[in-house]
Amino acid sequence: MDIRQLEYFLAIVDHGGFTRAASALYVSQPSLSQAIQGLERDLGGDLFHRIGRRAVLTEAGRALIEPARAAVRSLATARASVAAVQELREGRLDVASMPSQAVEPLTTMVHAFSGRYPGVSVALKAAFASRDVVDMVRTGAAELGLLAVPGPLPEGDVVAHPLGEQRFVLVVRGGTDDAPFLGQRTVNCAELAGQRLIVGQRGTGMRAYVDGLRERGIAFSIAAESEHRVSVLPLVLAGVGVAVLAESWRGLAERAGARVLDIEPRTTLRIGLISRRSGLSPAARAFVTTALDALAPGC
Numbered sequence: 001m002d003i004r005q006l007e008y009f010l011a012i013v014d015h016g017g018f019t020r021a022a023s024a025l026y027v028s029q030p031s032l033s034q035a036i037q038g039l040e041r042d043l044g045g046d047l048f049h050r051i052g053r054r055a056v057l058t059e060a061g062r063a064l065i066e067p068a069r070a071a072v073r074s075l076a077t078a079r080a081s082v083a084a085v086q087e088l089r090e091g092r093l094d095v096a097s098m099p100s101q102a103v104e105p106l107t108t109m110v111h112a113f114s115g116r117y118p119g120v121s122v123a124l125k126a127a128f129a130s131r132d133v134v135d136m137v138r139t140g141a142a143e144l145g146l147l148a149v150p151g152p153l154p155e156g157d158v159v160a161h162p163l164g165e166q167r168f169v170l171v172v173r174g175g176t177d178d179a180p181f182l183g184q185r186t187v188n189c190a191e192l193a194g195q196r197l198i199v200g201q202r203g204t205g206m207r208a209y210v211d212g213l214r215e216r217g218i219a220f221s222i223a224a225e226s227e228h229r230v231s232v233l234p235l236v237l238a239g240v241g242v243a244v245l246a247e248s249w250r251g252l253a254e255r256a257g258a259r260v261l262d263i264e265p266r267t268t269l270r271i272g273l274i275s276r277r278s279g280l281s282p283a284a285r286a287f288v289t290t291a292l293d294a295l296a297p298g299c
Helices: 003-015 018-025 029-043 059-086 099-103 106-116 130-139 205-215 229-237 247-255 282-294
Strands: 048-051 054-057 091-097 120-126 144-149 158-172 186-188 196-200 221-226 242-246 259-264 268-276
Touching: 003 018, 003 029, 003 059, 018 029, 054 059, 059 282, 091 099, 091 106, 091 130, 091 282, 099 106, 099 120, 099 144, 099 229, 099 242, 099 247, 106 120, 106 282, 130 144, 130 158, 130 268, 144 158, 144 282, 158 229, 158 247, 158 282, 196 205, 196 229, 205 242, 221 229, 229 242, 229 247, 242 247, 247 259, 268 282
Parallel strands: 091 120, 091 144, 186 259, 196 221, 196 242
Antiparallel strands: 048 054, 144 268, 158 242, 158 259, 158 268
16 A cells, blocks of 8 residues: 555545546546555455446445545645755754854854754754764764864864864953953963963863973963863853963953953964765755855955
8 A cells, every 4th residue: 555546545535436536636547447456455345336437435435535634644744844844944953062162153153044044943962072073973963063173174984164263362350450461462371381270171172272381391280170161261250260262252251251362372273064974964054055154254
């Protein structure tokens, strides 16, 4: 039994016979008759009494009408649902992101995408290191991933779409006379000697940067080590220490009352949106296009 046979059956019921049904369906009458005969064999009983040119429903035929209509309606609903997803009128897209990049550029990307496709929900998944983002995309836990790396963007199992760079900045407490680096807009990395730093976990770009400073002989102490990136700014504002963060935090930190200083010499992270090499959903393809447009120079 297939849905085409049920559609043919209902056409005969609705149009009052084989001839009219064949005309309405734009099929030959022999093809229609063969389809109904196949349906009757599958069900094990006649659906119509053939009386001359007339087709009169049997008891089995009358019993089939309601479930046949329900099956045809269900298929129509399924087709409409798939079409809605394909046409980006509804659906869901999973995007993995590292914490700092979830502040920016992800906010700009999601804002642009949601403006164009408001029916598609974007589910943001947390990943704390670039390798986690790659693994989530590669295994299908997320269709797209946003990451930052100090070196080249990843290749191989994934496609990387470059989104520019973010420099490292120093976030310090503001508003008090004893706040560090008062009156400065920039700070040389050597000036971090003797400071108390709030750092992230190993495997992150911000941790790799401060570990590199220590390897160069710049001595500082670690006041706090946090896997929760959202806790870093409150810790800075509370005076626990200073923090090296990606520039994506600048606006949020300044609005919260912190000061943000450029670190010299300038050191940056490469930002990339990654995807699988094939099999992307329409929503994922549209997100990539929209994100690249939103972050293009001059936009």
